[in-house]
Amino acid sequence: MPNYDYRCADCGYEFSVKMKMAEHGRTPVFCPLCQSTRVVQCISAVNVRTSRKS
Ligand SMILES: [Zn+2]
Structure with a gap:
């Protein structure tokens, strides 16, 4: 079962949920x-928070 990472927009808490x-x-x-x-939802490992240096 995949894990989905989420971040709360209200309190900033990050958590992951396992679901089908x-x-x-x-x-x-x-x-x-x-x-x-x-x-x-934070999609880990896919182009989120890439350290892009400008
Ligand atoms: Zn929250």
């Missing part, structure tokens, strides 16, 4: 700290 691919995008994800549903 079929559930991903359908299952509501909320922050375990503040129960906010304003979470953004």
Whole structure:
């Protein structure tokens, strides 16, 4: 089962959720700290937070 990384837009807490691919995008994800549903997915290893030097 893949792990999906999320970050809470409200409190900034980062967490990962294990769910089936079929559930991903359908299952509501909320922050375990503040129960906010304003979470953004962080796709690890794929062009997120690339150290781009300008
Ligand atoms: Zn939160």
